[in-house]
Amino acid sequence: MSENGHHIVSPKIYAAILAALLLFTWLTVQAAKIDLGPWNIVLALLIATIKMSLVILFFMHGKYSPKRTQIVIVSGFFWLAIMLGLTLTDYTTRHPEPSRSANPPAIAIHRA
Amino acid sequence: MSGTNNPGGEHQLPREHYLNATYGIRSWLLTTDHKRIALLYLASVTFFFFVGGIFATLIRIHLLTPAGYLVTPETYNKLFTMHGVAMIFFFLIPSIPAVLGNFLIPIMVGAKDLAFPKINLLSWYIYVVGGCFVLYSFATGGLDTGWTFYTPLSSIYSNAAVTPAVIGIFINGFSSILTGLNFLVTVHTMRAPGMTWFRLPLFVWAHYATSLIMILGTPVIAITLLLAGLERMFHFGFFNPAYGGDPILFQHLFWFYSHPAVYIMILPAMGVISEIIPTFVRKPIFGYSFIAASSIGIAVIGFIVWAHHMFLTGEATYAAIAFSFLSYLVAIPSAVKVFNWTSTLYKGSISWDTPMLYALGFIGLFTIGGLTGLFLACLGLDIHLHDTYFVIAHFHYIMVGGAVMGYVGGLHFWWPKITGRLYPEFLARTAAIILFVGFNLTFFPQFILGGLGMPRRYHNYPPEFQVLNVMSTAGASILALGYLLPMIYLTWSMRYGKIAGPNPWPATGLEWKTASPPLTENFHETPVVDWEPYDFVHRPDLGLTGSKPKLPGKLSPAHGDD
Amino acid sequence: MHRTGELYGQYKTLDQQKETATLGMWIFLVTEILFFGGVFLTYSINRHQYPTAFGVGGNMLDLFLGGANTVVLIASSFTMAMSVWSAQTSKKAWVTLFLIATLILGTVFLGVKVVEYKQKFDHHLIPGHGFDITYCSKSPAAVCGLSEKEHADEVKEVKDAIETEGGVTALNAHAQLYFSLYFGMTGLHALHMIVGAGLLLWLILESRKGRFDANYNTPVENVGLYWHFVDIVWIFLFPLLYLINRHLA
Numbered sequence: 001m002s003e004n005g006h007h008i009v010s011p012k013i014y015a016a017i018l019a020a021l022l023l024f025t026w027l028t029v030q031a032a033k034i035d036l037g038p039w040n041i042v043l044a045l046l047i048a049t050i051k052m053s054l055v056i057l058f059f060m061h062g063k064y065s066p067k068r069t070q071i072v073i074v075s076g077f078f079w080l081a082i083m084l085g086l087t088l089t090d091y092t093t094r095h096p097e098p099s100r101s102a103n104p105p106a107i108a109i110h111r112a
Numbered sequence: 113m114s115g116t117n118n119p120g121g122e123h124q125l126p127r128e129h130y131l132n133a134t135y136g137i138r139s140w141l142l143t144t145d146h147k148r149i150a151l152l153y154l155a156s157v158t159f160f161f162f163v164g165g166i167f168a169t170l171i172r173i174h175l176l177t178p179a180g181y182l183v184t185p186e187t188y189n190k191l192f193t194m195h196g197v198a199m200i201f202f203f204l205i206p207s208i209p210a211v212l213g214n215f216l217i218p219i220m221v222g223a224k225d226l227a228f229p230k231i232n233l234l235s236w237y238i239y240v241v242g243g244c245f246v247l248y249s250f251a252t253g254g255l256d257t258g259w260t261f262y263t264p265l266s267s268i269y270s271n272a273a274v275t276p277a278v279i280g281i282f283i284n285g286f287s288s289i290l291t292g293l294n295f296l297v298t299v300h301t302m303r304a305p306g307m308t309w310f311r312l313p314l315f316v317w318a319h320y321a322t323s324l325i326m327i328l329g330t331p332v333i334a335i336t337l338l339l340a341g342l343e344r345m346f347h348f349g350f351f352n353p354a355y356g357g358d359p360i361l362f363q364h365l366f367w368f369y370s371h372p373a374v375y376i377m378i379l380p381a382m383g384v385i386s387e388i389i390p391t392f393v394r395k396p397i398f399g400y401s402f403i404a405a406s407s408i409g410i411a412v413i414g415f416i417v418w419a420h421h422m423f424l425t426g427e428a429t430y431a432a433i434a435f436s437f438l439s440y441l442v443a444i445p446s447a448v449k450v451f452n453w454t455s456t457l458y459k460g461s462i463s464w465d466t467p468m469l470y471a472l473g474f475i476g477l478f479t480i481g482g483l484t485g486l487f488l489a490c491l492g493l494d495i496h497l498h499d500t501y502f503v504i505a506h507f508h509y510i511m512v513g514g515a516v517m518g519y520v521g522g523l524h525f526w527w528p529k530i531t532g533r534l535y536p537e538f539l540a541r542t543a544a545i546i547l548f549v550g551f552n553l554t555f556f557p558q559f560i561l562g563g564l565g566m567p568r569r570y571h572n573y574p575p576e577f578q579v580l581n582v583m584s585t586a587g588a589s590i591l592a593l594g595y596l597l598p599m600i601y602l603t604w605s606m607r608y609g610k611i612a613g614p615n616p617w618p619a620t621g622l623e624w625k626t627a628s629p630p631l632t633e634n635f636h637e638t639p640v641v642d643w644e645p646y647d648f649v650h651r652p653d654l655g656l657t658g659s660k661p662k663l664p665g666k667l668s669p670a671h672g673d674d
Numbered sequence: 675m676h677r678t679g680e681l682y683g684q685y686k687t688l689d690q691q692k693e694t695a696t697l698g699m700w701i702f703l704v705t706e707i708l709f710f711g712g713v714f715l716t717y718s719i720n721r722h723q724y725p726t727a728f729g730v731g732g733n734m735l736d737l738f739l740g741g742a743n744t745v746v747l748i749a750s751s752f753t754m755a756m757s758v759w760s761a762q763t764s765k766k767a768w769v770t771l772f773l774i775a776t777l778i779l780g781t782v783f784l785g786v787k788v789v790e791y792k793q794k795f796d797h798h799l800i801p802g803h804g805f806d807i808t809y810c811s812k813s814p815a816a817v818c819g820l821s822e823k824e825h826a827d828e829v830k831e832v833k834d835a836i837e838t839e840g841g842v843t844a845l846n847a848h849a850q851l852y853f854s855l856y857f858g859m860t861g862l863h864a865l866h867m868i869v870g871a872g873l874l875l876w877l878i879l880e881s882r883k884g885r886f887d888a889n890y891n892t893p894v895e896n897v898g899l900y901w902h903f904v905d906i907v908w909i910f911l912f913p914l915l916y917l918i919n920r921h922l923a
Contacts, residue, residue, distance in 0.1 A: 021748045051909045055905060059898075060903075076703070088718070
């Protein structure tokens with residue numbers, strides 16, 4: 001499986017991706033200035049994910065890479081998802097702590 | 113020289129091989145030969161085995177009496193912590209991959225070296241630097257947090273030398289990552305012509321799975337220790353309740369790596385067993401593809417069970433149920449292996465050579481260790497068994513009864529290949545039996561102690577537990593003998609052992625087609641593989657044709673008289 | 675590194691060598707995903723628990739500088755990709771030029787980070803003894819370089835936050851968590867950028883000797899992969915750290 005004969009991505013595509021990334025950056029800043037409640041973070045992460053995908057597919061040649069490389073990339077994110085997802089199953093199914101803001105905790109205990 | 117089996121006949125060491133190809137300390141410290149690097153690792157992991165062993169000895173002596181008169185409670189905390197840190201991070205995790213894996217994987221796939229030989233050497237130096245930090249920690253106040261470094265003890269309250277230890281383990285993690293990276297890439301891109309995935313030795317499959325865990329898990333312990341270290345050094349508050357941080361978050365992050373880490377410790381040993389058993393049963397392993405797949409299965413499922421270490425932290429019940437179920441699931445691929453190894457024995461021609469003794473011991477002891485893991489995976493039982501000696505016995509059955517026996521058995525099995533010489537067989541078998549007896553005497557009483565309620569990491573215990581503790585310590589002294597004997601006779605054999613020849617057993621892997629010891633570049637010319645693995649029947653190149661071996665009378669043992 | 679296109683001993687063909695090196699770099703990047711992933715997890719848990727403090731902390735970051743840095747880094751990814759293209763099409767002079775552009779942009783990024791860190795120090799936002807999230811709102815607007823409107827917004831925001839959190843102490847404690855993560859995450863990212871800058875420098879020196887062309891450009895491509903990865907980390911850091919409660923500012 002050689003990457004030597006692989007597709008050379010043209011500067012036009014790179015320029016287009018650059019423009020898209022800058023556009024999405026502007027978009028995410030504007031979106032942050034509107035109050036969408038819990039959807040702000042969802043939208044922000046969605047835009048970031050799109051930007052990341054553009055970088056991986058085109059700048060990093062992910063779209064043109066052999067299948068093995070693509071599996072490696074997907075596995076990395078899959079494992080990240082396991083770590084984040086399964087840990088959150090603990091945090092999101094705990095009972096809420098009643099005393100969170102009632103008793104402010106003391107500030108740092110300094111080491112001797 | 114290579115390729116013919118001639119047990120009982122006179123062999124000679126090859127004129128040039130990797131050990132005598134170049135001389136001088138620089139040729140060792142700057143080598144990029146995977147075989148020499150393996151020996152560098154052999155020396156360093158053995159050193160740390162001693163370090164961890166000394167702490168274990170002190171623990172067991174201290175626990176001879178209920179009140180514990182040997183050391184103070186604070187020092188006792190340091191003893192079990194340093195025993196754990198030295199053994200886990202600096203012995204168990206590197207041992208088989210960095211010693212046997214490094215030595216054998218390139219040869220087994222038919223390559224001249226690993227994909228990245230310089231990175232291989234770098235990974236050894238990283239290990240050494242990490243080790244130095246940890247030794248510095250041991251020497252300047254020790255470590256008393258438990259090898260698990262739970263916060264906020266480790267990040268705030270401990271007065272021991274936590275920071276250098278954390279730095280050392282962080283650094284050592286990169287040694288692991290680079291080794292795993294090297295193995296993965298090597299198996300993907302460096303296989304010889306004809307060496308398809310399903311012709312690979314199961315040892316390689318096991319290390320491939322191990323490498324997956326190394327690269328996916330180790331970075332997480334790195335960031336975890338980094339965060340804990342930052343908290344300790346700069347009072348960041350991630351795990352400190354006073355700032356609103358969460359100590360449980362540390363545990364999630366810590367165990368996300370440290371549970372898969374136990375599979376890093378056991379999978380390579382399983383790979384060793386998969387090589388030894390067919391050789392001394394003289395038939396193909398039963399269910400090759402199932403064993404290969406189960407290695408990958410263990411690696412993957414092993415990543416989704418970590419919170420079973422946290423059942424008693426107050427984690428959400430729903431999460432606990434999920435993790436408990438998944439923990440039962442992960443036992444299945446391990447069981448598949450045990451069934452397949454056992455099935456391989458059926459109708460085989462069994463010989464009781466030393467590696468086989470270790471392999472059979474492994475199967476029994478690993479089974480006990482694994483089954484007791486199921487006890488612990490059960491939520492209701494774990495409430496009583498958590499943090500007791502039951503847990504300690506469980507993991508020592510797997511780590512020592514499993515991984516260490518796999519390591520020692522593997523060392524014996526490949527010793528002729530590594531050194532060109534045979535060890536004294538009678539002494540070796542005796543040592544194996546001593547080890548087995550000593551091990552069981554040490555750790556079986558601990559199951560009982562745990563069931564009776566003796567907590568772990570306590571410097572003292574109620575007087576009614578003394579008999580079992582004394583038994584355990586007595587066993588430990590026998591176990592120590594079982595370790596010392598191989599160290600002595602293996603060293604002795606390097607100079608005075610009978611010369612082994614290329615394939616003393618005989619076994620069917622590619623490594624047995626090379627000279628013993630092999631050339632620096634392993635093969636004169638790239639091998640072309642056109643045989644199936646573990647085929648003891650159709651291998652004329654090894655002198656194995658037809659259903660009976662082409663040898664006079666009963667197959668004489670590979671070893672000479674001692 | 676060896677001469678252009680020279681085969682190392684353990685490889686059989688140049689193709690195998692290239693394929694091996696690239697696979698190695700991708701696997702290394704996967705380890706980096708998990709490495710950063712741990713700190714992103716820590717961030718997620720803490721933000722989930724203390725949204726107010728995180729919002730207040732986030733609004734104390736300079737949106738202009740953060741946004742500018744994002745643009746700079748994205749541009750540097752573009753120049754890096756162009757450098758790879760230049761190597762693949764044997765335009766050797768362009769290889770060096772684009773690498774230099776990437777390095778300059780990267781250095782600008784790091785320079786801006788230094789400015790930002792200094793700002794945090796001046797505004798008493800370094801976790802530790804002097805930490806005080808109310809410092810800027812308690813002082814006149816000019817002390818922290820805010821306009822009157824910005825200052826008024828911040829005063830209101832901090833006041834509301836103190837009420838939600840149940841006291842200044844609690845707000846300060848949780849805000850310190852935010853800033854610990856801010857420094858931890860951006861610091862880790864900056865460290866990776868410094869390493870990247872070092873790699874770029876090495877590439878520039880090699881490319882000036884004309885080493886990289888259509889036959890051999892693996893180092894450029896692999897350093898490019900690393901650089902793009904570091905860019906991706908920032909693509910997530912920016913919204914997570916800088917864009918939390920901007921509708922309030």
